[in-house]
Amino acid sequence: GQQLNQSPQSMFIQEGEDVSMNCTSSSIFNTWLWYKQDPGEGPVLLIALYKAGELTSNGRLTAQFGITRKDSFLNISASIPSDVGIYFCAGQLIQGAQKLVFGQGTRLTINP
Amino acid sequence: DAGITQSPRHKVTETGTPVTLRCHQTENHRYMYWYRQDPGHGLRLIHYSYGVKDTDKGEVSDGYSVSRSKTEDFLLTLESATSSQTSVYFCAISESNSPLHFGNGTRLTVT
Numbered sequence: 001g002q003q004l005n006q007s008p009q010s011m012f013i014q015e016g017e018d019v020s021m022n023c024t025s026s027s028i029f030n031t032w033l034w035y036k037q038d039p040g041e042g043p044v045l046l047i048a049l050y051k052a053g054e055l056t057s058n059g060r061l062t063a064q065f066g067i068t069r070k071d072s073f074l075n076i077s078a079s080i081p082s083d084v085g086i087y088f089c090a091g092q093l094i095q096g097a098q099k100l101v102f103g104q105g106t107r108l109t110i111n112p
Numbered sequence: 113d114a115g116i117t118q119s120p121r122h123k124v125t126e127t128g129t130p131v132t133l134r135c136h137q138t139e140n141h142r143y144m145y146w147y148r149q150d151p152g153h154g155l156r157l158i159h160y161s162y163g164v165k166d167t168d169k170g171e172v173s174d175g176y177s178v179s180r181s182k183t184e185d186f187l188l189t190l191e192s193a194t195s196s197q198t199s200v201y202f203c204a205i206s207e208s209n210s211p212l213h214f215g216n217g218t219r220l221t222v223t
Contacts, residue, residue, distance in 0.1 A: 003154075040217075043155070063192065100157070
């Protein structure tokens, strides 16, 4: 089935560093979403992007909807220990029901 | 967790037994979804519902059935569990054209 290519699969950084991850697809999406998952919990929505070229921030997080509608990136600035977790991108193909396609996730580890 | 309760949170069952997972929402959202999460695969859609008694298949629906008799409840049934269905199952809800919000998952182990 459909899959998004999310990279990198894992990152090991120092506290205070900036982080960048991205997702690409062979399909065009109407919406890109970024979620974060902590151990033992469900994914939590970070940022939603609805228009090609859109750049949206949520605190230290910034995400962009690629102009081709086939990619998106997420940046985290000045990382802190609570940023640790797994980050997922997701794309939506159709209107109405959110039949999302998810990337495989980026596992972020931060050394204090 | 946006008013979503999944039960049970953990279950161990034997191959061949039926299993039902429950998702309950208090948000009155129209859409409900069941995903499974496995290492290397991210989250994959099993089934979803767009209203009471209205359901449709997702990407990995084989071996699963669902029912939605009330707006607030969405049940996922494994008629005869197999080891390949060992996974973490997530329920999600949404309104039309709005992002999904997820529950905290059910960890199912089939021995």
